Structure formats: structure tokens, C-alpha cells
Amino acid sequence: MRRHCFTYGSLMCADIMAAVCGVELAGEPATLADHRRHPVRGEAYPGMVPAAGAAVSGVLYRDLPPDALARLDAFEGPQYVRVTVHVQLPDGAAVEADTYMFRPERADELLPGEWDFDRFLREGKARFQHQYMNTHCR
Template structure:
């Protein structure tokens, strides 16, 4: 965390900079990062994933730097009831530990998670357009 804002680790639809900017209301600098100790899974009937603790896994994602409080408030609203914002330690490309917020799938919704890893490349190819139409309809990307 810096004086100007908090970092946020994303691992699904928000890895797309245009979607993140639409949700946050601003462009934010990002770097690739990994979160050890978690796994990412498809959510039944959705284009987006959920992430849960898993000591034997690591999730690849994007680390957005220095988000102001109003951007985090918009993310909280966007993520909704299925997720809780938590502080975690991610590793950047140089394997440096960085504190960041992320959104973890709440245990009470665990029955919605499917086995296997959520496929970001497939999301970009097949799911992004559907996702944007369904969840970003209130904003123009």
C-alpha cells in the first residue's frame, strides 16, 4: 500500500484493463502478479471465476497499483455478495512480496464453483463479449 491508494490483485474479468477501467472509472497502472495459496475456478453459469484458499495452488493475475478509495468502493459494488474483499500478499514478476486487496469467493457460495481452473484465454476468445453485455451494460467500455 502507498500513500496514494491500495493495490488490487485481480484474477478474472478484471484482468482486462478496459473492463477494470470501466468498473473503477479510471485507468490504473498494472503489472502481472501471482497469488500463492489460492485456486481459481469457473462459476456455474457465469463467464467469471471465483477464487478460494488452496495451499497447493497459485493464481496468476494482474496487480493494479494505487487505487484510490472511490475506485475500491466501485469494485466492492461490482463484485457483489458472492465475494469478500481481503488483504493478501502477492508476488510480482521479480518475486517481491506486495500487499494487495483481492476478492475471495465466499464459502456459502462454494457450491457454485466448478472443478478445474478458469481459463483466461477462453474468456478472451469466447466469454468477454457476453460478460461485457451482461455485466457492463450500465456503462460503455
């Protein structure tokens, strides 16, 4: 069964998502209410946790094949758990999607403040691709 996936960090980049999933996917803007994304200590990517009143802007990819989700599960690793959420599209529609939440027992790895996607694109994406894409996306 195909599932939708809400991404909020490095996977918002279509090229990274395609490399991880093994298939090109079209993304669209979406928002997840009552959550916040934080920088992860020593990493270019964020972790997302529940936070009342906050919201995370991200990208929704629709209709991922099962093998793409299996690849995502492997890529995300032990810091994350896949959960089902409801995201909102710009037109107000709600869509059920899977996303990867940072595990509560690893919360000490999260830094205060909001993770910055534009900064990731400028300063972290190349390092991220070098560190993670060559190792995890074969």
C-alpha cells in the same frame, strides 16, 4: 488511502477494470500462492478460493483511489468478500493488495477445474461486457 488490488478474472482486462473503477490504471503481472480460481456455474467469470500448493496468476493494479475500491466492492457483489493478501511479483518482491475471494458459503456455485483466461478472452469477454458492464458501470 490508496490501495493495491490483485485481479484474477475479468478485471485482468484493463478496459473492464477502467470501466468498473472509473479510472485508467496500469497493471502488472503478479501471482497469489495457495489459491485456485474456478469457473462459476453459468458465468464467464471465476471465483477464487484458498488451495494449498496451488497458485493464481493475475494482474496487480497499484494505488487505486478510495472511490475506485468502493466501485469494485459494488461491482463484485454478494458472491465475493474483499480481503488483504500478499502477492508476488516476477522479480520476487511481495506486495500487499486487496483481492476478492469467493465466499465460502457460496462454494456450491463453483465448478471443478481451473478457470481459463484465454478462453474468457475468446468466448466470454463480449458476453460478460454485454451482461455486466452496461448494468454495473454507469
